[in-house]
Amino acid sequence: MLELAALGFLYDERLHGYELRKKIAALTGHVRPIADGTLYPLLKRLEAAGYLERELEPGQVAAPRHMLVLTAKGRAELFQRLRRPDELFITDENRWFTVLAFLRHLDDPAQQAMVLRRRLTFLTQPASFFWDGDRPLRAGDFDDPFRRGLFTIATATSRTEIAWLRETLAELAG
Amino acid sequence: MLELAALGFLYDERLHGYELRKKIAALTGHVRPIADGTLYPLLKRLEAAGYLERELEPGQVAAPRHMLVLTAKGRAELFQRLRRPDELFITDENRWFTVLAFLRHLDDPAQQAMVLRRRLTFLTQPASFFWDGDRPLRAGDFDDPFRRGLFTIATATSRTEIAWLRETLAELAG
DNA sequence: GGACTATACCTAGATCACTAGGTATCTCGT
DNA sequence: ACGAGATACCTAGTGATCTAGGTATAGTCC
Numbered sequence: 001m002l003e004l005a006a007l008g009f010l011y012d013e014r015l016h017g018y019e020l021r022k023k024i025a026a027l028t029g030h031v032r033p034i035a036d037g038t039l040y041p042l043l044k045r046l047e048a049a050g051y052l053e054r055e056l057e058p059g060q061v062a063a064p065r066h067m068l069v070l071t072a073k074g075r076a077e078l079f080q081r082l083r084r085p086d087e088l089f090i091t092d093e094n095r096w097f098t099v100l101a102f103l104r105h106l107d108d109p110a111q112q113a114m115v116l117r118r119r120l121t122f123l124t125q126p127a128s129f130f131w132d133g134d135r136p137l138r139a140g141d142f143d144d145p146f147r148r149g150l151f152t153i154a155t156a157t158s159r160t161e162i163a164w165l166r167e168t169l170a171e172l173a174g
Numbered sequence: 175m176l177e178l179a180a181l182g183f184l185y186d187e188r189l190h191g192y193e194l195r196k197k198i199a200a201l202t203g204h205v206r207p208i209a210d211g212t213l214y215p216l217l218k219r220l221e222a223a224g225y226l227e228r229e230l231e232p233g234q235v236a237a238p239r240h241m242l243v244l245t246a247k248g249r250a251e252l253f254q255r256l257r258r259p260d261e262l263f264i265t266d267e268n269r270w271f272t273v274l275a276f277l278r279h280l281d282d283p284a285q286q287a288m289v290l291r292r293r294l295t296f297l298t299q300p301a302s303f304f305w306d307g308d309r310p311l312r313a314g315d316f317d318d319p320f321r322r323g324l325f326t327i328a329t330a331t332s333r334t335e336i337a338w339l340r341e342t343l344a345e346l347a348g
Numbered sequence: 349g350g351a352c353t354a355t356a357c358c359t360a361g362a363t364c365a366c367t368a369g370g371t372a373t374c375t376c377g378t
Numbered sequence: 379a380c381g382a383g384a385t386a387c388c389t390a391g392t393g394a395t396c397t398a399g400g401t402a403t404a405g406t407c408c
Contacts, residue, residue, distance in 0.1 A: 147275060153335050351407085355405100
């Protein structure tokens with residue numbers, strides 16, 4: 001997920017690690033704060049894979065900066081990951097949000113629509129959090145307000161997103 | 175997260191690994207499918223920590239079952255994790271849902287309310303996904319439907335949950 | 349001048365969960 | 379009789395992320 005976010009942000013502009021980290025932290029950090037101990041090894045991986053290059057610059061304020069520039073290979077990799085995200089990027093809300101944040105880079109309505117349709121398919125699948133043997137349990141089966149809340153929240157949020165997906169798919173098709 | 179789910183389900187009833195896995199899969203598996211290769215080592219960890227014991231039983235259908243029974247220490251650990259969840263369990267929706275699924279076990283409205291208040295505090299914090307320097311960007315700052323959707327969905331879902339939290343907190347207090 | 353903060357980058361080790369294999373038992377259909 | 383499928387448990391190796399440390403520079407406050 002962090003790799004996708006790094007590639008996505010660097011597609012727009014060259015950044016140094018410290019600034020990239022702040023951008024990633026704003027996007028995903030409210031859920032999982034990103035430590036620099038996570039980011040720097042990740043950048044080395046991406047560099048080793050040929051997805052980005054470094055340009056050393058004197059620091060504007062303090063220590064020298066490593067400006068990060070996405071290579072052609074890096075852009076290709078970003079497109080690849082956006083076009084065909086792993087299933088986890090469709091089902092996990094945090095990862096899905098990362099895909100949404102950069103899906104505009106794909107620049108092909110048909111491909112964008114394909115990704116949205118995968119999410120829509122996932123959200124419209126029948127499912128339940130709890131079962132009594134083979135019987136799916138519903139909000140009404142529970143006394144405690146917390147499990148009822150679970151259903152309330154899950155239902156409301158998926159309804160909102162399904163509506164948005166249908167709307168946006170219609171726009172992309174039109 | 176999976177440890178919390180295991181402790182939570184075993185608080186209600188003794189289960190064997192295979193059945194426990196199905197229950198956990200229903201609760202969190204739509205987001206991240208749980209493999210048995212994940213669960214069995216986890217159960218060994220919990221057993222080694224003294225949180226659960228095994229009782230071997232002949233299988234009803236096939237191979238012998240290891241019935242898993244929560245110990246007093248395991249119940250104490252569950253309460254501890256529900257009373258004072260790590261920050262990640264408050265901020266990450268998947269983990270938060272796991273907390274909600276078992277919060278009724280806490281059996282003390284004041285402690286339950288404290289946990290809900292932490293989530294409410296998190297959700298009502300001002301935040302943004304994207305920044306232009308120091309200026310937080312809003313839905314209107316974007317042309318692409320995807321980032322707009324990001325805001326639409328995030329706003330709608332957190333509104334629903336905030337309303338539910340306030341309601342439930344009022345009930346717990348009254 | 350010294351403490352503190354922000355900037356900027358780095359590494360070693362641990363943890364959690366996953367992938368990809370494996371073993372064995374029982375039932376049912378053909 | 380045999381294969382398929384469900385039940386039931388297990389391990390080794392891998393990957394992503396976190397924790398907890400570290401280094402160094404520049405500006406601000408007292």
